[in-house]
Amino acid sequence: MSGVIYDRVALIGLGLIASSMYWAIKRAGLAGEVTGYARSQETRGTARRIGLCDRVCDSVAEAVKDADLVVLAVPVGAMEEVARAIGPHLKPGATVTDVGSVKRAVIQSVAPHLPDGVHFVPGHPLAGTEHSGPESGFAELFEDRWCMLVPVDNTDEAAIARLKSLWQGFGSNVEIMDSDHHDLVLAVTSHAPHLIAYTMVGVADDLRRVTDREVVQYSAAGFRDFTRIAASDPTMWRDVFLNNRDATLEILGRFTEELFALQRAIRRGDGDHLHDYFTRTRAIRRSIIEAGQDTDAPDFGRKKTPR
Numbered sequence: 001m002s003g004v005i006y007d008r009v010a011l012i013g014l015g016l017i018a019s020s021m022y023w024a025i026k027r028a029g030l031a032g033e034v035t036g037y038a039r040s041q042e043t044r045g046t047a048r049r050i051g052l053c054d055r056v057c058d059s060v061a062e063a064v065k066d067a068d069l070v071v072l073a074v075p076v077g078a079m080e081e082v083a084r085a086i087g088p089h090l091k092p093g094a095t096v097t098d099v100g101s102v103k104r105a106v107i108q109s110v111a112p113h114l115p116d117g118v119h120f121v122p123g124h125p126l127a128g129t130e131h132s133g134p135e136s137g138f139a140e141l142f143e144d145r146w147c148m149l150v151p152v153d154n155t156d157e158a159a160i161a162r163l164k165s166l167w168q169g170f171g172s173n174v175e176i177m178d179s180d181h182h183d184l185v186l187a188v189t190s191h192a193p194h195l196i197a198y199t200m201v202g203v204a205d206d207l208r209r210v211t212d213r214e215v216v217q218y219s220a221a222g223f224r225d226f227t228r229i230a231a232s233d234p235t236m237w238r239d240v241f242l243n244n245r246d247a248t249l250e251i252l253g254r255f256t257e258e259l260f261a262l263q264r265a266i267r268r269g270d271g272d273h274l275h276d277y278f279t280r281t282r283a284i285r286r287s288i289i290e291a292g293q294d295t296d297a298p299d300f301g302r303k304k305t306p307r
């Protein structure tokens, strides 16, 4: 897929996702000019130094002026503040999207600040790494990954189709989903697993073992993956849990019940229970691989490729 889809794109928040979008846009020539804005002067300075964005602006108003697409790529808890700031400066007919990991709370906080005549098409790429900031992005991040679009009622179909073609231009598969379903699915596949990884690394740290030379040197693959995930940005993940509270608590409740059952089986020496359980989970992994959905594992820790 190639060809200009938007004449002007504004990226607000110049971290992992926005910088990856910029490099992916440039690689495929999907936009004319791309402007960028980040809150801190330091981030804007870094962006200028590494050539991230065609023009880095010192105000959010300047960045979104005349933009056909505005991408909100800030932590979920900062979305409302940014939406309030850009609202009065948006071009009529522009599309606003976001890349937040939670959808219902973002829609509730952003939509009221957007003027009539502006299309709001919330989104969420299911792709990331444990790294953050303007220097962490790379053009291939979204390749062969899913991007969820979560349009609100009566959204202009042409605006949705245009944004869909941008994500397809990044090499992503696009799925349309409603916000509550999105938040429940992500609580299972992303949010609860992150909390479990944070907890496991915290437990090891409480035992004062996590930085022991032996633990680092001989750490098993499972624990290494936990430490990678637990190195993810604290602000981003604080906001995810505060804003997807109900779905995450629902899944963690179920998780705790299963964990107790496994704990009891271990205490009682109930090998059949453990074996049956692990047989069921192994079958799930195999069905994912057979369905060709195993895009994650080989990419863990993959290196940034040249832009």
Ligand SMILES: NC(=O)c1ccc[n+]([C@@H]2O[C@H](COP(=O)([O-])OP(=O)(O)OC[C@H]3O[C@@H](n4cnc5c(N)ncnc54)[C@H](O)[C@@H]3O)[C@@H](O)[C@H]2O)c1
Binding pocket: 012, 013, 014, 015, 016, 017, 018, 037, 038, 039, 040, 043, 073, 074, 075, 076, 078, 081, 082, 099, 100, 101, 102, 124, 125, 126, 127, 128, 129, 130, 131, 132, 133, 134, 233, 236, 240
């Ligand atoms: N990291 C991931 O794996 C991942 C994956 C998919 C979606 N997301 C979502 O994408 C969004 C961005 O995540 P990221 O990983 O790119 O984060 P990041 O920490 O790399 O970048 C966030 C950027 O937003 C800026 N920022 C923070 N508050 C701001 C404000 N009020 N105004 C302007 N700029 C502000 C920060 O300075 C930073 O440059 C989040 O909502 C996150 O939930 C992240």
Ligand SMILES: O=C(O)C(=O)C[C@]1(C(=O)O)C=C[C@@H](O)C=C1
Binding pocket: 100, 101, 125, 126, 127, 128, 129, 130, 189, 190, 191, 229
């Ligand atoms: O690979 C990683 O580092 C990620 O955690 C990426 C991941 C995920 O859970 O899959 C994290 C949060 C997002 O909202 C989407 C993707």
